[in-house]
Amino acid sequence: MSRTGTKLDAKKVNSELFTLTYGALVAQLIKDYENVEDVNKQLERMGYNIGIRLIEDFLARTGSGRCYDFRDTAEKIQSGFKIFLGITPSITNWSPAGDEFSLCFETNPLTEFVELPDNCSNLKYCNILTGVLRGACEMVQMEIACWFVQDQLKNDSVTELRVKFVKRLEDAIPAGED
Amino acid sequence: MTIHNLYIFSKTGMLLYYAEWNRLNKSGITKEEEAKLMYGMLFSIKSFVNKISPLDPKEGFLYYKTSKYTLHYFETPSSLKFVLNTDNASQNARELLQQLYREVYLEYVVKNPLCQLNEPIQSELFKIKVDELFKKSPLFLSRSL
Numbered sequence: 001m002s003r004t005g006t007k008l009d010a011k012k013v014n015s016e017l018f019t020l021t022y023g024a025l026v027a028q029l030i031k032d033y034e035n036v037e038d039v040n041k042q043l044e045r046m047g048y049n050i051g052i053r054l055i056e057d058f059l060a061r062t063g064s065g066r067c068y069d070f071r072d073t074a075e076k077i078q079s080g081f082k083i084f085l086g087i088t089p090s091i092t093n094w095s096p097a098g099d100e101f102s103l104c105f106e107t108n109p110l111t112e113f114v115e116l117p118d119n120c121s122n123l124k125y126c127n128i129l130t131g132v133l134r135g136a137c138e139m140v141q142m143e144i145a146c147w148f149v150q151d152q153l154k155n156d157s158v159t160e161l162r163v164k165f166v167k168r169l170e171d172a173i174p175a176g177e178d
Numbered sequence: 179m180t181i182h183n184l185y186i187f188s189k190t191g192m193l194l195y196y197a198e199w200n201r202l203n204k205s206g207i208t209k210e211e212e213a214k215l216m217y218g219m220l221f222s223i224k225s226f227v228n229k230i231s232p233l234d235p236k237e238g239f240l241y242y243k244t245s246k247y248t249l250h251y252f253e254t255p256s257s258l259k260f261v262l263n264t265d266n267a268s269q270n271a272r273e274l275l276q277q278l279y280r281e282v283y284l285e286y287v288v289k290n291p292l293c294q295l296n297e298p299i300q301s302e303l304f305k306i307k308v309d310e311l312f313k314k315s316p317l318f319l320s321r322s323l
Contacts, residue, residue, distance in 0.1 A: 055256055059256060065255055
């Protein structure tokens, strides 16, 4: 297995390949589970498992340190989308307490060439993203909740992903000697 | 200049990886006990440094030095902990640790789906690459012992 080309310059691949692979994954899950709710759940779980690894890639690539506040986090998440999906979602709709914001996607490489059939109206097609965010944030001691409020596939004008800060996770203390 | 040994700890304090190159003095306890001792000390130093610092401790604990060796500490925001012992003449060991994280840990552990993230690293490829990276580093000059 030769990996000489992967130093740090991200390997660029055509986003259509990614779009279609993701489409195949979702189609397979729908076939396997038959129940749309289960598919949503499964996508979130898979995203979580991707997120806990992807965060290391992000940290190594950007060399970024801890976030000082949630706005800082929002910007880093935005830059993460730029790095991994080549898109820059806008950050909007801050809650007054500053613990909740929305990411708005005008374009989304995941949903290109996609139309939802009628029997899938409850499907959260991009639900993998919510899992990725949750997993990645968990690894940097932050518990967040994250869900879709608008979806272009359901005839909204933009896709809106809501992110809510839940709590800080504490550093593990070493196991006792006794 | 010389590199003595390397520890990598997970966020929960588990010893993920240990390697040694030029270590003359053995601790006389098992590797597991030694790792626990090491992690406990690091944990204490970290909280000590953060509490006692008269200014905002931005980076926290970076290294300590004794008359014989220097311990370099690098922690990622995801709480992975890289610990490297070198002699006192070695500079820029931190950069080497960052390089280890970026070019070896990321490539051969994180991107290897067969490697569980919270378990000791078994991958032979990883071992080889760590060894390669350290041996080509200017810090690695074993004959100065």
